[in-house]
Amino acid sequence: MxxxxxxxxxxxxxxxxxxxxxxxxxxxxxxxxxxxxxxxxxxxxxxxxxxxxxxxxxxxxxxxxxxxxxxxxxxxxxxxxxxxxxxxxxxxxxxxxxxxxxxxxxxxxxxxxxxxxxxxxxxxxxxxxxxxxxxxxxxxxxxxxxxxxxxxxxxxxNLPAAAIAVTAAAIQPTETVAVVGCGPTGLLALELARQQTHADVFAFDPVAYRRERADALGATALDANPGAIEESVQTVLDATNGLGVHKVIEFAGRGSGFDLAVTVARPGATLSGGGVYLERDHPVSLFDMYFKNLQLRLNGFAxxxxxxxxxxxxxxxxxxxxxxxxxxxxxxxxxxxxxxxxxxxxxxxxxxxxxx
Ligand SMILES: [Zn+2]
Ligand SMILES: [Zn+2]
Structure with missing residues (x-):
């Protein structure tokens, strides 16, 4: 064959x-x-x-x-x-x-x-x-x-992974959401998340074309490139009384994406990680997660x-x-x-x- x-x-x-x-x-x-x-x-x-x-x-x-x-x-x-x-x-x-x-x-x-x-x-x-x-x-x-x-x-x-991540996030109708990573599975998760809430949904990706797709799905699309990330995070903070979002769905599957997910999460937020993390040595800040009382739900090995x-x-x-x-x-x-x-x-x- x-x-x-x-x-x-x-x-x-x-x-x-x-x-x-x-x-x-x-x-x-x-x-x-x-x-x-x-x-x-x-x-x-x-x-x-x-x-x-x-x-x-x-x-x-x-x-x-x-x-x-x-x-x-x-x-x-x-x-x-x-x-x-x-x-x-x-x-x-x-x-x-x-x-x-x-x-x-x-x-x-x-x-x-x-x-x-x-x-x-x-x-x-x-x-x-x-x-x-x-x-x-x-x-x-x-x-x-x-x-x-x-x-x-x-x-x-893709679709089971998106569904698992969105279900794990347990989005309530007035909760704000951020989706980090707008590849195919991230976009499917974004579409499902959009169906769960009437509040703002933010979408991060470094690729302009993917941001256009996220925008078309009703999200506020934000640039995740290193040079733009600070301003993008500030946009989320400005829209959420300086707190960050209630639910973060991470589909970048990279350490930098995970760090961003932690950054835009508000205290008590749920971080639902659907990405595939194979970077064995990436450091994460326990302090940042502890200090926000984050609920961490990793389901990337879906x-x-x-x-x-x-x-x-x-x-x-x-x-x-x-x-x-x-x-x-x-x-x-x-x-x-x-x-x-x-x-x-x-x-x-x-x-x-x-x-x-
Ligand atoms: Zn796969
Ligand atoms: Zn078995």
Whole structure:
């Protein structure tokens, strides 16, 4: 099959690799109809976590609309032809973590994640023609007919992650909100947050194009670039009696974004962190968090499985249309170049959908 194989920082190539095979009776194989690239993939793609990937071997991608093409003998819930999606992480549904709703921490699968390198189960990714799905009955999901193919990859990661973060923020109708990081998932979270409150919603991002999107969603968009950040923070303080916002939703997934989230939070605020933090050495100020009595809720290693039902519900009720963040529709052959555009945050680039 054809797959996007990682070779080094910002270097993937479409190559012929062996087709995935059923290795266990509980496996099945899906053909990729639509895949995508997540912001979290950039840690791997950029070579920032080199110890997690294997050049010449690792394939990326954990977002998918797929069609079942082969089932193992122990698979009961799925048949060839079913249209399906998986949450980005593989969960068994039965271990102590899964039963507690911590599906991303599944003990049985060892926190396996599709296309996330050797550190997370060394599974093939969705930026390929076929993907092997282990523990299929326990975490794969059939997709209702009312949800079109292009929406389905958002069920794997972005929309559940946004829903989890907004739910954790528990926004009340008159509470002010700041969303830090307006990439695709941040914008989805912003749209959901906007539905929760009548008060001001602020949105921080360093990229002008993303701020325009946030502005169109009814937020006060603020520049997060180093040269502008002071004035942006002051705008929030001026609008909130000098206190800061009630709820902060962090989707930058970077230490600097987390620091900004702490800065704009008022005393007693909830900081709901949905970003992926892989900067192991970033210092945070316990003093700042202590002195504001912050309620810290980190959900970036999201239990996407537990919020897929919510994401499906949001789509079926037309509460949100995630294709609003899709800016590029490409073929797998065009992925290597598009991934570089995505990594460089080219103007006008938010989310790509990849047709197999
Ligand atoms: Zn993701
Ligand atoms: Zn488990």
């Amino acid at each position: 054809r797959a996007a194989v990682y070779h080094g920082p910002r270097n993937v190539a479409i190559e012929n690799v062996p087709d995935p095979k059923i290795e266990d009776a509980s496996d099945l194989i899906v053909a990729t109809k639509v895949a995508s690239m997540c912001g979290s993939d950039l840690y791997l793609f950029n070579g920032e976590v080199a110890d997690m990937v294997s050049p010449g071997h690792t394939t990326l991608g954990h977002e998918i609309c797929g069609e079942v093409v082969e089932v193992g003998s122990a698979v009961n819930r799925f048949a060839v032809g079913d249209r399906v999606t998986f949450p980005y992480s593989v969960s068994c549904g039965r271990c102590e973590s899964c039963r507690a709703g911590q599906t991303a921490h599944c003990i049985t699968t060892g926190k396996a994640i599709y296309g996330f390198g050797t550190a997370f189960g060394d599974l093939g990714g969705s930026q390929a023609e076929y993907v092997r799905v282990p523990f299929a009955d326990d975490h794969l999901e059939k997709v209702p007919d009312s949800i079109v193919d292009e929406l389905v990859p958002f069920l794997s990661c 239990n996407a499985k537990t919020a897929q039902w919510q994401a499906i519900d949001l789509m079926e009720r037309n509460a949100i249309d995630p294709t609003s963040v899709v800016t590029h529709r490409i073929a797998l052959e065009d992925f290597p170049a598009a991934a570089v555009q995505f990594a460089e945050r080219e103007p006008g680039f938010l989310k790509m959908l990849i047709r197999g």
